[in-house]
Amino acid sequence: MSQPLPFQDKHQPINVNALRASCSACSMHQLCLPMGLAEEDMGRLDAIIGRRRKVPRDGVLYRVGDPFTNLYAIRLGHFKTYQINYNGEQQITGFQMAGELLGMDAISTDRHHCDAVALEDSEVCEIPFPRLEELFGHIPTLLHHFHRMMSQEITREQSVMLLLGNMRAEQRFAAFLVNLASRYAARGYSPTTFQLRMSREEIGNYLGLTIESISRLLSRFKKQELLRVNNREIEMLKPEILKAIAAGTDQCK
Amino acid sequence: MSQPLPFQDKHQPINVNALRASCSACSMHQLCLPMGLAEEDMGRLDAIIGRRRKVPRDGVLYRVGDPFTNLYAIRLGHFKTYQINYNGEQQITGFQMAGELLGMDAISTDRHHCDAVALEDSEVCEIPFPRLEELFGHIPTLLHHFHRMMSQEITREQSVMLLLGNMRAEQRFAAFLVNLASRYAARGYSPTTFQLRMSREEIGNYLGLTIESISRLLSRFKKQELLRVNNREIEMLKPEILKAIAAGTDQCK
DNA sequence: CGTTCTTTTGATGATGCTCAACTGGGGTGG
């Protein structure tokens, strides 16, 4: 629990700096909040960012009802966010990766509306929202980009609504894979080969399907030679066909 | 089509003012963008609001791909927004009513991501977004409340994801009715008796169900004496039970 | 190497979809 962080202690002289979040040094600054900011303004943003915080696998970043103080920029790793209904069942509302912002749903009521949990050992930058709001008055570019990020979250959720309301199982799953691929591509990773950070169960939950359905779909895609699958390692062998399935324009079924 | 607005012409001296959108005079200002603004700041917001625009039933406010210039505050009436997939099928992503803001999804790419269509004769206030952004620098309260509204849209969509991903048909429909009721209540209308502004088909589309399912659910609720239904007129006879069904905590099935 | 958790695969079944026919209200024109 509260063990004395052995690794960090050993390297204190170096890590004191490394622990200070620095946007300009961060590989995600082209995607994240500081996108498009001048060097000087990035410094001002750096100045308000609290600390870099490690969240271990399955660690909770925040829970429903927690008071809202910070937004979180993911520096490293993956998260899931989920709603909980009255019966305690969860519905995963998103998987987030480095460069994405967590906590925007909490602004409306000053309380978090979902749980955020790390899918693997991760790191986030704490952004105190009141201080960010002060900065908005001085850096219009920052404000504008923040609005873009919130807006992006809205459109992302709308496509999930399309997925859940309109698509059949196969199409949902293909859309899910294609979406992951494009996000890895935007981060400079291979869009065809990647590790799933989430379990089959989590995928199913997100897509409104059961774990068994996901498993069957994986087997089917494997048999059709659209995918190579090895546990959580995915290789998309025919991305074009997967895209067509996701779009619903696929002919050969 | 372009008939000379007989009614308004007769009253021109009065209606010249009425046509200028005025937040302080608008019955929605406690819910809408100007919420919590001082009299003076409300005037500044008034000053940038373009015009009050009438949108007839089935009229299009904007379409996917339209360049983004304005947000729209609904002054009167109801709208639906929907995504369109590659096969031309639509997925309704929301029903909006007076006091709600349309177009926030367009900020991210400067293009609208959905179509917005009036469900009945309606009126909106055009809010030029660049000018609104200028105002943000001068009225922090306005900025903060704008963030709350965007955030609210995010949480709204998350609950729809919960609905579509996790609930059975009966629960979805009950949740839909309960949601409508609470929004009418917030506007000072009866939360138990109201007109549906949308067709059965539109409800089904929104909830990821077919028109037949909606019809059957209505009949069932009617038979169980939870609802009185007359075409589009709804009376909730047992709101508590409907809430319980929506929450999934209902015992007697 | 046994224990536990995750995933796969199979068999069965229910929910909600599809297709089809029918009803009823509102508008139009004879």
Next chain:
DNA sequence: CCACCCCAGTTGAGCATCATCAAAAGAACG
């Protein structure tokens, strides 16, 4: 005014998709 049509909605019958239940196989971990 009535006949007719048209559209939205209702109701019924059969069926497909995906969920549920069950069991076995495979990975992970001490």
